[in-house]
Amino acid sequence: MASHRGHPLGMSDDPLFHPLLEGDRRALARAITLVESTRADHRSRATALLEALRGHGRQALRIGLSGTPGVGKSTFIEAFGMMLIGAGKRVAVLAVDPSSARTGGSILGDKTRMDLLSREPAAFIRPSPAANQLGGVARRSREAVALCEAAGFDIVLIETVGVGQSETMVARIADLFVLLLAPAGGDELQGVKRGIMEIADLILVNKADGELRATATRTVADYAGALRLLRKRPRDPEGFPKALPVSALESAGLDRAWSEMSDLVNWRRDNGHWDATRAEQAAHWFEEEVRSGLLARLDTPEARARMARLAADVASGERAALAAAREMLESLGSA
């Protein structure tokens, strides 16, 4: 998956720099801790490290992965990861959890549920950070992915817990997006957030084994039908997005899923979509950084308190939205 860009590799005195480029997992873990930190000195060090690492010329395949609770996501990641490692790949698994209210809710919070994978030298597993380190989930995730690429991982699986906007954000970091669903019959087929269908490249119906095999087959057909109702995207070849059955438990269907992913990625590479998407994602990242830099003025305790007070006044009808906004902007010196 390596590809070389014109930019030369930077220089750095950071003790993490060389070990990270050599694929040292402890150095990678420490570097991710830096990008997760909100401390100003950590932030500066992380930025310098990321800039020095530019030009390493490595590109991982970044796979976004979302799924409803109980779908067997950790079993799937374990089985899929082991299959990839068996094919000679190095696999990093990152968790994205934008919900600060959750306490250890992410499956990856419990590494013991991926017993085999976590013992593999070719695997790197990173649970989602503690709630108090939140803030800038998109930036942190993007930077963690960039660090995994620098460390030479071939595949980066970005797992998200499927709340709110997290899938859209992950899709903006990933090269392809996989949605993992459970078999369900008729009216039970609930729980898919509508926007997620928009971004899925592959829907995998897990637990296509034992008693659930027939139900899984029907579920695949239902979702295949639903996907046909939706508009074809310009960066998809004919037949995508697809729905397929898998069994993480029996490691069945995983090679088919991987071969579909590879076909999709190869088609996108051959048609220039891979580079175009990466370029757009980088430009988007830049624009997001500028916007969040401007909006950071709302991110002080005083500004937050004033925003909350004014928003409540507007919601209750006591103040007009326009007048309240003018007052807020004046308090920020931006009216």
Next chain:
Amino acid sequence: MASHRGHPLGMSDDPLFHPLLEGDRRALARAITLVESTRADHRSRATALLEALRGHGRQALRIGLSGTPGVGKSTFIEAFGMMLIGAGKRVAVLAVDPSSARTGGSILGDKTRMDLLSREPAAFIRPSPAANQLGGVARRSREAVALCEAAGFDIVLIETVGVGQSETMVARIADLFVLLLAPAGGDELQGVKRGIMEIADLILVNKADGELRATATRTVADYAGALRLLRKRPRDPEGFPKALPVSALESAGLDRAWSEMSDLVNWRRDNGHWDATRAEQAAHWFEEEVRSGLLARLDTPEARARMARLAADVASGERAALAAAREMLESLGSA
């Protein structure tokens, strides 16, 4: 649909103030021209007028309407509008077209296609503004809706052309959202942007007449099935969102559609969702105004040129996103 809030009606010297409150359509049209203008003096006058009009105590039912091209949207609006007027309602129709590249693409650009409705004294039809007046589509649309409410219209139909983010924006202004689709068979059922399913309260399959009647019935069943695959939203009663057949041409099914809309709205009123949604929309409007006020610093010719140059450098890999963002923020005095 009238409801009174605590806020008293303001005072204004603006010659449009009293005619607008009395429902004068020419005054309404002129006031909308003011909110569409980007001239600073027009903007001040529009803001003052909107603030003076607060507290009129009128609430229209705001219906967002989207549909694929060729679905018969203008025929539907004409038939549906005439039915509502027959029931004693005053009906305003606004077009939202966020795409500046379109030249007269909105159906409402051609009033003659709503011949009956445009001659009704109880109707007000506003085509989408010319492309050079664009910028701040969300604000302009929201303000135009507020003016229609002040002018005492019972129903405000907000038509959107179905490109990109416009539906999400319209859903943030509307009380309910209707998606109009054409009958289609099997694999032809394309063209529904996935995110739109997320926000639709009612899917109406038009042209359920003549030769297409059977196809329309099947299409309704297909979409009803697809809707069942999606998660129930907390502000929906059992059975919503729904898919129904209509024939704008024969004015068939329109009373059923209206009765479903009324049921939905009444349920939401009875359960507190109407007021809660309106309050959230107002608070959201305030927050959007603050954010767009901060981001307005990117909206000068110099800033736009610099952003474009830096984004191109980032996309080509010549510059790092973080470093480019820092340079941009420094140039804005916000680093």
